[in-house]
Amino acid sequence: MSLHRKPKSQQAFLxxxxxxxxxxxxxxxxxxxxxxxxxxxxxxxxxxxxxxxxDPVIWTFVRELVERAEMPDSAAAPLGPPEVPQGRSRFSSPGRWVA
Structure with missing residues:
Protein backbone atom coordinates (compact mmCIF):
# COMPACT_ATOMS: atom_id res chain seq x y z
CA MET A 1 0.00 0.00 0.00
CA SER A 2 1.29 3.44 -0.87
CA LEU A 3 0.85 6.29 1.53
CA HIS A 4 0.44 8.63 -1.46
CA ARG A 5 -3.13 7.65 -2.07
CA LYS A 6 -5.82 7.32 0.53
CA PRO A 7 -5.85 3.69 1.69
CA LYS A 8 -8.97 1.66 2.34
CA SER A 9 -9.07 2.69 5.97
CA GLN A 10 -7.67 5.33 8.24
CA GLN A 11 -6.67 2.58 10.64
CA ALA A 12 -4.57 0.82 7.97
CA PHE A 13 -2.96 4.13 7.00
CA LEU A 14 -1.90 4.95 10.56
CA ASP A 55 -8.54 15.81 9.18
CA PRO A 56 -7.06 15.96 5.64
CA VAL A 57 -4.16 18.01 7.01
CA ILE A 58 -3.22 15.12 9.31
CA TRP A 59 -3.22 12.68 6.36
CA THR A 60 -0.75 14.96 4.58
CA PHE A 61 1.35 15.52 7.70
CA VAL A 62 1.68 11.77 8.34
CA ARG A 63 2.63 11.13 4.68
CA GLU A 64 5.35 13.77 4.90
CA LEU A 65 6.67 12.40 8.20
CA VAL A 66 6.97 8.93 6.69
CA GLU A 67 8.70 10.24 3.56
CA ARG A 68 11.12 12.23 5.70
CA ALA A 69 11.83 9.23 7.94
CA GLU A 70 12.65 7.12 4.88
CA MET A 71 15.10 9.65 3.37
CA PRO A 72 18.81 8.99 3.66
CA ASP A 73 20.26 11.05 6.52
CA SER A 74 22.16 13.33 4.16
CA ALA A 75 19.00 14.19 2.20
CA ALA A 76 16.84 15.07 5.19
CA ALA A 77 16.99 18.76 5.94
CA PRO A 78 16.14 19.79 9.48
CA LEU A 79 12.63 21.02 10.12
CA GLY A 80 12.34 24.56 11.35
CA PRO A 81 13.20 28.06 10.27
CA PRO A 82 16.27 28.63 8.11
CA GLU A 83 19.52 29.55 9.80
CA VAL A 84 20.10 33.26 10.39
CA PRO A 85 23.71 34.44 10.11
CA GLN A 86 25.17 35.61 13.42
CA GLY A 87 24.61 39.26 14.14
CA ARG A 88 21.66 39.57 11.74
CA SER A 89 18.03 39.87 12.61
CA ARG A 90 15.16 38.24 10.74
CA PHE A 91 13.55 41.68 10.75
CA SER A 92 14.67 44.63 8.64
CA SER A 93 12.79 47.85 9.24
CA PRO A 94 10.18 47.75 12.01
CA GLY A 95 7.88 44.77 11.55
CA ARG A 96 9.22 43.63 8.17
CA TRP A 97 10.26 39.99 7.97
CA VAL A 98 13.37 39.21 5.91
CA ALA A 99 13.51 35.82 4.24
Whole structure:
Protein backbone atom coordinates (compact mmCIF):
# COMPACT_ATOMS: atom_id res chain seq x y z
CA MET A 1 0.00 0.00 0.00
CA SER A 2 1.29 3.44 -0.87
CA LEU A 3 0.85 6.29 1.53
CA HIS A 4 0.44 8.63 -1.46
CA ARG A 5 -3.13 7.65 -2.07
CA LYS A 6 -5.82 7.32 0.53
CA PRO A 7 -5.85 3.69 1.69
CA LYS A 8 -8.97 1.66 2.34
CA SER A 9 -9.07 2.69 5.97
CA GLN A 10 -7.67 5.33 8.24
CA GLN A 11 -6.67 2.58 10.64
CA ALA A 12 -4.57 0.82 7.97
CA PHE A 13 -2.96 4.13 7.00
CA LEU A 14 -1.90 4.95 10.56
CA UNK A 15 -0.73 1.42 11.36
CA UNK A 16 1.40 1.32 8.20
CA UNK A 17 2.86 4.73 8.99
CA UNK A 18 3.80 3.58 12.51
CA UNK A 19 5.40 0.44 11.10
CA UNK A 20 7.35 2.30 8.42
CA UNK A 21 8.59 4.86 10.96
CA UNK A 22 9.43 2.04 13.40
CA UNK A 23 7.51 3.68 16.24
CA UNK A 24 5.25 2.30 18.92
CA UNK A 25 1.88 4.02 19.47
CA UNK A 26 3.20 6.24 22.27
CA UNK A 27 6.13 7.47 20.17
CA UNK A 28 3.89 7.97 17.15
CA UNK A 29 1.33 9.99 19.12
CA UNK A 30 4.09 12.21 20.53
CA UNK A 31 5.53 12.71 17.02
CA UNK A 32 2.12 13.83 15.78
CA UNK A 33 1.67 16.13 18.78
CA UNK A 34 -1.40 14.17 19.83
CA UNK A 35 -2.35 12.36 22.98
CA UNK A 36 -2.25 8.58 23.03
CA UNK A 37 -6.01 8.59 23.59
CA UNK A 38 -6.55 10.68 20.44
CA UNK A 39 -4.39 8.24 18.45
CA UNK A 40 -6.44 5.35 19.83
CA UNK A 41 -9.62 7.14 18.69
CA UNK A 42 -8.12 7.61 15.21
CA UNK A 43 -7.22 3.91 15.14
CA UNK A 44 -10.78 2.75 15.79
CA UNK A 45 -12.72 1.42 12.84
CA UNK A 46 -15.05 3.87 11.09
CA UNK A 47 -18.42 3.82 12.78
CA UNK A 48 -17.05 2.32 15.99
CA UNK A 49 -18.12 4.31 19.06
CA UNK A 50 -15.54 6.99 19.83
CA UNK A 51 -13.88 6.87 16.40
CA UNK A 52 -12.67 10.21 15.07
CA UNK A 53 -12.02 10.90 11.40
CA UNK A 54 -8.60 12.29 10.53
CA ASP A 55 -8.54 15.81 9.18
CA PRO A 56 -7.06 15.96 5.64
CA VAL A 57 -4.16 18.01 7.01
CA ILE A 58 -3.22 15.12 9.31
CA TRP A 59 -3.22 12.68 6.36
CA THR A 60 -0.75 14.96 4.58
CA PHE A 61 1.35 15.52 7.70
CA VAL A 62 1.68 11.77 8.34
CA ARG A 63 2.63 11.13 4.68
CA GLU A 64 5.35 13.77 4.90
CA LEU A 65 6.67 12.40 8.20
CA VAL A 66 6.97 8.93 6.69
CA GLU A 67 8.70 10.24 3.56
CA ARG A 68 11.12 12.23 5.70
CA ALA A 69 11.83 9.23 7.94
CA GLU A 70 12.65 7.12 4.88
CA MET A 71 15.10 9.65 3.37
CA PRO A 72 18.81 8.99 3.66
CA ASP A 73 20.26 11.05 6.52
CA SER A 74 22.16 13.33 4.16
CA ALA A 75 19.00 14.19 2.20
CA ALA A 76 16.84 15.07 5.19
CA ALA A 77 16.99 18.76 5.94
CA PRO A 78 16.14 19.79 9.48
CA LEU A 79 12.63 21.02 10.12
CA GLY A 80 12.34 24.56 11.35
CA PRO A 81 13.20 28.06 10.27
CA PRO A 82 16.27 28.63 8.11
CA GLU A 83 19.52 29.55 9.80
CA VAL A 84 20.10 33.26 10.39
CA PRO A 85 23.71 34.44 10.11
CA GLN A 86 25.17 35.61 13.42
CA GLY A 87 24.61 39.26 14.14
CA ARG A 88 21.66 39.57 11.74
CA SER A 89 18.03 39.87 12.61
CA ARG A 90 15.16 38.24 10.74
CA PHE A 91 13.55 41.68 10.75
CA SER A 92 14.67 44.63 8.64
CA SER A 93 12.79 47.85 9.24
CA PRO A 94 10.18 47.75 12.01
CA GLY A 95 7.88 44.77 11.55
CA ARG A 96 9.22 43.63 8.17
CA TRP A 97 10.26 39.99 7.97
CA VAL A 98 13.37 39.21 5.91
CA ALA A 99 13.51 35.82 4.24
Missing amino acids: LEAMQRMEMDPDQFARRLGASRRRLDDWLKRTGEPGSIEL
